[in-house]
Structures are given as structure tokens and as C-alpha cells.
């Protein structure tokens with residue numbers, strides 16, 4: 083009896099530290115039309131919305147890291163963990179895995195303007211407030227670097243229309259990659275109408291076959307992030323937004339990490355969440371890049387950066403007046419600092435000596451710190467102190 087009791091105690095103790103760092107559930111997979119739809123994951127004629135969600139779950143849950151595509155603007159996936167992801171103070175909490183990469187040889191890239199294949203997706207988070215285990219609760223957007231940009235459109239609404247299978251294609255005769263430029267019609271709530279094109283590389287139907295004859299998505303739309311650097315439709319670079327978006331920086335880059343502290347409600351007010359249970363990711367741009375096709379956010383998984391963290395009481399402190407955010411920590415060459423105001427900041431070493439002062443401006447600031455030796459430092463303003471590690 084004593085042995086059984088000891089074993090149970092051990093199992094209970096192990097269980098306390100056995101949260102999976104990886105998503106375990108896909109609740110819904112509702113992509114917009116796109117060139118990878120019906121292939122990533124594969125659609126079969128007997129599939130239903132639930133069976134497609136199961137296929138998406140098999141692809142990306144439990145660290146399987148098989149890519150799923152969300153298609154054009156608005157297409158989304160809803161994910162869950164086997165535990166609540168804790169909002170750790172002053173640090174990112176989860177990483178969204180996509181397939182973004184930096185261009186190897188783009189002459190116009192720089193440390194503060196990084197580009198390549200960056201297909202930014204908006205990230206939303208939710209708390210299982212009614213404790214029923216399913217995502218039927220209020221959603222909060224992570225306010226990334228572009229949230230307050232004048233070129234960001236809130237409450238953008240798009241409707242896609244299923245093409246007639248007998249429709250006659252309208253090829254672009256001067257750009258042979260585009261085999262049907264009137265393929266899937268879309269319209270928006272006052273922000274223009276158009277078509278999602280078909281291209282020569284992907285010949286299957288781009289319409290999510292398990293969804294209806296028209297599909298509506300609504301959310302925040304980011305400005306186009308691509309530049310045709312060739313000027314001739316041969317070399318497109320999609321520039322990375324500074325922080326806060328899925329599939330917008332490589333998985334090894336700290337900018338693929340997300341902080342629950344960025345969450346805002348539908349009116350843009352910061353919300354103070356001690357942890358989250360569900361994540362929704364949707365394609366955040368409506369753009370078409372020639373032979374590359376429509377820009378679509380891809381997701382390969384989501385990882386909790388501290389799966390065994392306990393909710394701390396400190397996080398319950400109001401954060402509304404927090405004026406500084408450090409994006410990415412540890413730091414390599416640049417401190418990337420989000421600031422609510424123009425202000426002076428000071429960098430201290432761990433002994434309390436001021437090393438240098440910098441004036442930063444409202445928005446995202448890049449402060450070169452490559453000359454600092456590796457170690458622990460403090461970033462201070464009149465209201466905030468943030469500890470960071472220089473690598």
C-alpha cells in the first residue's frame with residue numbers, strides 16, 4: 083500500500099512538471115482561398131470542417147512541424163495547449179513557428195529593414211473564462227508594431243466568392259505565370275475589390291472545398307509589405323514588420339516570440355492577462371506578389387517558452403502606464419525598444435553605473451548595443467526598469 087502511495091505521489095509530482103511546450107489541439111482550420119489550399123493539409127472528398135481541423139492538428143500539434151497554409155487575407159487557425167500559457171512579466175511567452183526566411187542577397191536589406199519571405203499573420207489570444215475547454219470566449223489581439231500605424235486598417239471585412247468550375251480562365255498574356263486573373267472574386271467593406279489569381283505552379287482548386295460558396299473574414303489588415311526589387315516582376319522581397327506577427331521572422335529569430343502583455347481588447351485598450359488558453363492566427367495582408375502568388379501566413383506550430391511557469395502575483399499589477407517594452411531578450415546587436423512617448427533612457431551595468439544615454443521616440447527604436455560585452459544590463463526610464471542579457 084505504501085509503495086502504491088509513493089508511486090502515486092511521484093506521478094502527481096511529475097504531472098506538475100509535465101505540461102507540453104507544444105500545442106496539442108487545433109479547434110478550427112478555416113483558411114482563405116490560396117495556392118496551397120487543399121494540399122497543406124490535403125483535402126479529400128469526404129472531409130468535413132472537423133476532419134480538416136484534425137488533419138491540421140496532426141500536421142502542427144505535438145511539435146510535428148508540418149506546415150499548414152492559411153491562404154489569403156483573413157484565413158485562420160484556432161489552437162490550444164494542454165495548460166494555460168503564463169504571461170511572464172517583462173518577457174515573451176510563446177513562439178509562433180512559420181516558414182519565414184531572410185533573403186540571402188537583397189542589397190536593400192539592413193539591420194532595421196530585414197526582408198525575405200515574411201508573410202505576417204495577426205495573432206489573437208483568449209482565456210477560457212467559462213472553463214468549458216473550448217474557445218468560445220472573448221478574443222484579444224496582440225498589438226504588434228503596426229497596431230497604431232495609420233496604414234493599418236481595423237475592422238477590414240472581405241468576402242470571397244467560390245468560382246464556377248466551368249468558368250473560362252483569363253490568363254495574363256504578358257506574364258505567363260498568371261493563368262487566371264479573374265479566378266476568385268473578392269470584395270471588401272470600402273477598401274477595394276479584386277481577384278485572387280491562379281498561377282501556373284499550382285493547378286488544384288484554391289477554394290477551401292469544405293467551406294461554403296462564399297467566405298467572410300473580418301479583422302485588422304496590415305499595409306502591403308512587399309517590394310518588387312527587380313521592378314520587373316522577377317524578385318519580390320517581403321519586408322518584416324518589427325515585432326508581434328506570425329510568419330514574419332525566421333523561427334530562430336527572437337522576433338518570432340510573442341508577449342501576452344501586448345494583448346488589447348476590441349477598443350484597443352491594454353488588457354492585463356495572467357495567462358491564455360487559446361491562440362488564433364490569421365493572414366494579415368491582402369497582397370499578391372507576381373509569380374510568388376498571394377501572401378499567406380503559414381503555421382508550423384506554437385511553443386510555450388516557459389511551459390512549467392507558475393502564475394505570479396506580480397502580473398496582476400496594472401500595466402497601463404508602462405511606457406517601455408524591450409522586444410527580444412537576450413539581445414544581440416540592437417536593443418529593439420517600443421516606447422509610448424519620446425523619452426530619454428539610460429543603460430546601466432549590473433553595478434549601477436550608467437554606460438550610456440539615448441533619446442528614443444514614440445514607436446519602435448533600434449539602439450545599437452553591439453559594443454557592450456556579454457552580460458546582464460538594465461534599461462531604465464523614469465517609469466520603467468527592464469533587465470536584459472547581452473549575448
Ligand SMILES: [Ca+2]
Pocket residue numbers: 168169170171172173174175341342343
Ligand atoms: Ca509576458
Ligand SMILES: [Ca+2]
Pocket residue numbers: 209210211212213214215216217218219
Ligand atoms: Ca471557453
Ligand SMILES: [Ca+2]
Pocket residue numbers: 180181182199200201329378379380
Ligand atoms: Ca510563409
